Amino acid sequence: MRMHRGRLVVLHVAFGLTGVLHAIGGALLPAIAASFGLSDSRSGTLFLCYYLGTPLGALVCVGRYARLLTVGFLLTAAVCWGIAAGSPNVLPVLFFAMGVGVGIPMTAVSMYAGRAFAGETAAPLTLLNFTWSAGALAAPLLAARVLTGHGWRVAYGLLAAAAAVAAVACWVGLQEPPEEATVAVAERETGSGVGQWGVVVLFAFLTFLEVGIENTTATWLASYAMRAASTGAAKAAASSSLYWCGFLVSRGLSALLLTRMNAMRVLSVVVVAALLAAGALVGFVDAAPVAMLLLGAALAPVFPLLISRFFARAQVRHSRWVLSVAGFGGSALPWLTGMISSSTNSLRLGLCTVPAALVVMICLLPLVQVRQRTDA
DSSP states (O other): OOOOHHHHHHHHHHHHHHHHHHHHHHHHHHHHHHHHTOOHHHHHHHHHHHHHHHHHHHHTOOSOHHHHHHHHHHHHHHHHHHHHHOOTTTHHHHHHHHHHHHHHHHHHHHHHHHHHHTTOOHHHHHHHHHHHHHHHHHHHHHHHHHHHHSOHHHHHHHHHHHHHHHHHHHHHHOOOOOHHHHHHHHHHHTTSOOOOHHHHHHHHHHHHHHHHHHHHHHHHHHHHHHHHHTOOHHHHHHHTHHHHHHHHHHHHHHHHHHTTSOHHHHHHHHHHHHHHHHHHHHHOGGGHHHHHHHHHHHHTTHHHHHHHHHHHHSOGGGHHHHHHHHHHHHHHHHHHHHHHHHHHTOHHHHTTHHHHHHHHHHHHHHHHHHHHHHHO
8 A cells, every 4th residue: 555645754753763762771871870870780770671671562562553653652751751750769660661662663663564565565664764773873962962951851851752742643643554454464474484493593592692782882882982081971972873873874775785795795794894893892992983883884784684584584473583582682781781891890891792792693694594505
């Protein structure tokens, strides 16, 4: 079906806002930690709670996706107000609820588009993911702007207002697409072969590491920049936007690159490039700004490349296991980084989880290639 332009605009605005909400927590973390005197371990626990909430939010996305978008943004608005007015004792609960609230619309947007566009999802979903990346890029810049003249509580108050407006826009501007579109897609998918459970386990672990790496960098880069350069929270939040600059540009160009190169070759190159950038980030403090930019550029295509390879190997219905495990990876690695940082009194050592995870991914990539050749 052809979606009305107004509904498509609402989807883009909603998805862009989820990018802001998902990425801004890391940029605001130094100011929150300073306000409450939180250690790296306690700060990491906050994001463990958030990243545990996001896959649970995804699990409830069944049925009426337009209404789920409204519910998710209303929950997010309420939680943001709670964080702005809350105390450190309730922050873990609020961050968990924030994860659920953001996870619902992040998932519901893709499902809404999948139902509305039926078999023509590639182009609209690519544009939607580009918009999400733009929101994630804007997040640290917005945080820096607010922190310069105000504080982190004002930032969460503004996020609450934005989420409330998005809830109203989704309620008024979106209608449920015809159910037949979903049925048609399901019928086409049943003709594909069922992937081996070994493929599910392999890709679940790879995406567990990949999402964990992305969330770790998004969570801790502002804190790392502040300590490495001995600067303020606002400037550190702005400098961490370099990561998202590289991420956004790379995501925009990766589709063009894939028309000229083999997907597996691109995947191997970008994972190695990410390892080199992560090594430079923790090994050479003076090179941190350039390393952030290159790390974002290298990581941007990895997740969609892994998912596309999985869809080529297994039935789409099995992807729920992969995406669920990936979400938990997004909670485990940032928490582990905080624990290592607290125990060693060095965030630099804590961030070594990123290159370590990339080394494991590189070791597993030959298994993806072997399976590809076997079934070709």
